[in-house]
Amino acid sequence: MKTSKEPLRGITTPIALDRSARKPFYQQIYDAYRTRILRGDLHAGELVPSSRELGRQLRVSRLPVLNAYSQLLAEGYFESRIGAGTFIAAAVPGTRISAGIRAIVNAPSGSRPIAANAAALPKYQRPSWAEDLGPFQVGQPALQDFPMQIWSRLVARHSRRMKVRDLQYGNPMGSESLRQAIASYLRTARAVRCEPGQIMVVSGSQQALDISTRVLLNAAARVWVEEPGYWLVHHVLKAAGCRAAPVPVDMEGISVEAGIKLCRNARAVFVAPSHQYPLGVTMTATRRLQLLEWAEKSGAWIIEDDYDSEYRYDSMPIASLQGLDTHSRVLYVGTFSKVLFPSLRVGYIVIPRDLVEHFAAVRQACDLCPSQANQEVLASFIREGHFSRHIRRMRRVYEQRRRVLVEAINGEFDDSFEMVGAEAGLHVTLLSRHRMQDVQVAERAAQHGLWVTALSLSYTGRSPRQGFVLGFGNTRATEIPGAVRLLKNLCKSGSKSS
Numbered sequence: 001m002k003t004s005k006e007p008l009r010g011i012t013t014p015i016a017l018d019r020s021a022r023k024p025f026y027q028q029i030y031d032a033y034r035t036r037i038l039r040g041d042l043h044a045g046e047l048v049p050s051s052r053e054l055g056r057q058l059r060v061s062r063l064p065v066l067n068a069y070s071q072l073l074a075e076g077y078f079e080s081r082i083g084a085g086t087f088i089a090a091a092v093p094g095t096r097i098s099a100g101i102r103a104i105v106n107a108p109s110g111s112r113p114i115a116a117n118a119a120a121l122p123k124y125q126r127p128s129w130a131e132d133l134g135p136f137q138v139g140q141p142a143l144q145d146f147p148m149q150i151w152s153r154l155v156a157r158h159s160r161r162m163k164v165r166d167l168q169y170g171n172p173m174g175s176e177s178l179r180q181a182i183a184s185y186l187r188t189a190r191a192v193r194c195e196p197g198q199i200m201v202v203s204g205s206q207q208a209l210d211i212s213t214r215v216l217l218n219a220a221a222r223v224w225v226e227e228p229g230y231w232l233v234h235h236v237l238k239a240a241g242c243r244a245a246p247v248p249v250d251m252e253g254i255s256v257e258a259g260i261k262l263c264r265n266a267r268a269v270f271v272a273p274s275h276q277y278p279l280g281v282t283m284t285a286t287r288r289l290q291l292l293e294w295a296e297k298s299g300a301w302i303i304e305d306d307y308d309s310e311y312r313y314d315s316m317p318i319a320s321l322q323g324l325d326t327h328s329r330v331l332y333v334g335t336f337s338k339v340l341f342p343s344l345r346v347g348y349i350v351i352p353r354d355l356v357e358h359f360a361a362v363r364q365a366c367d368l369c370p371s372q373a374n375q376e377v378l379a380s381f382i383r384e385g386h387f388s389r390h391i392r393r394m395r396r397v398y399e400q401r402r403r404v405l406v407e408a409i410n411g412e413f414d415d416s417f418e419m420v421g422a423e424a425g426l427h428v429t430l431l432s433r434h435r436m437q438d439v440q441v442a443e444r445a446a447q448h449g450l451w452v453t454a455l456s457l458s459y460t461g462r463s464p465r466q467g468f469v470l471g472f473g474n475t476r477a478t479e480i481p482g483a484v485r486l487l488k489n490l491c492k493s494g495s496k497s498s
């Protein structure tokens, strides 16, 4: 979507008239406009209020406003268009001064402390996928295949039917109709034990992780996280002042034994048992039971991140960990980012019954309640069968993309790489059996329009495994063979030069 450069219309800039000053009103109005234009606060093309309107707002007669306006027009700060009104001029005199004034006004000064938890986060950098969509980006579903027409029809229908009461603040837990639709879906498709009252609608799994941390964990609490794992989990914990205890993941999932050795009394664990990120492992039944037992014995919470398990290719869907839990220790987190589209920003938490009120209270403290309009549209999308149809259709699309990708990898790469995690989800992972510089190769790949993710970035420890995470959700089958060949060549030329 293009950002709109349309100038503002009809917004009045605040002018504080000093009624006791000797400076006349017209001069004060003139000075206020001139300073704001030079400072860059008011932009070319913005409509200024009519002299009658501004006079009314400032509680002065129209005359001083007309005088100020005519001065600003004469000096070229304003321009008037017949029949349209008066505007900030396109070519403002003295714009060179403007930059200087702006620099002075905005110069930070003095001590500027921020919270230690915020300072501990790496500075925000716009991720590569925000600039460009290309082969192998992780976390992207097939955006081109989203049924935009159906969605737009539902948006239009809901907008037409909106009532005045729909403009009011909503429930911090989310809309009743969407929570009912989510609960039915989760009970059927994911064997999650829940009722609508336990569902909280949030803005994607990220907010679910954040709110869960705020409700369940004190600052400095130790928390098991998967190593390698999803990088944004670390950010959530850092932002809350909690301490991550990275626990190795092997081909059975997170190692509970290692976790107990490393940090027996952790207060929680963040896991993705259905399809671990980035290794794509499905946690075995034995590990699931071990994890539940540890949580129950030590009074820890399990935050189950089930972000893309709608898609399994070689076996039946795996039931959720939450469905096995008999002690209400699991908080189940899901998202519509992968099944529909990420900018929707809708996800959910299934909360143990006794914690619902605490979650609602913290939600209210964060952002009151989720935005209403999308919730109703999504509820209809699910209720009317479009959701299940879309998942079925996408399974076929992803199945083909995954098959082509697996074949291309097997055809191009020798046994210097091991492929893992192709049974489910929207990415596969290549583990290098040799020493290599995956970050450098990924950077070079990006210069060729391939958006592979370096595996080592998912580790926190000193000796990360090298390799690549290849998202295939938004990569067309026809693009895959060429892209895999290019990646292989980049790996080869990388190993020669290193």
Ligand SMILES: Cc1ncc(COP(=O)(O)O)c(C=O)c1O
Binding pocket: 138, 139, 203, 204, 205, 206, 207, 230, 272, 277, 305, 307, 334, 335, 336, 337, 342, 346, 347
């Ligand atoms: C492990 C994991 N969890 C959750 C998400 C989804 O996050 P959200 O629902 O905030 O878009 C992703 C997205 O890539 C992910 O990889």
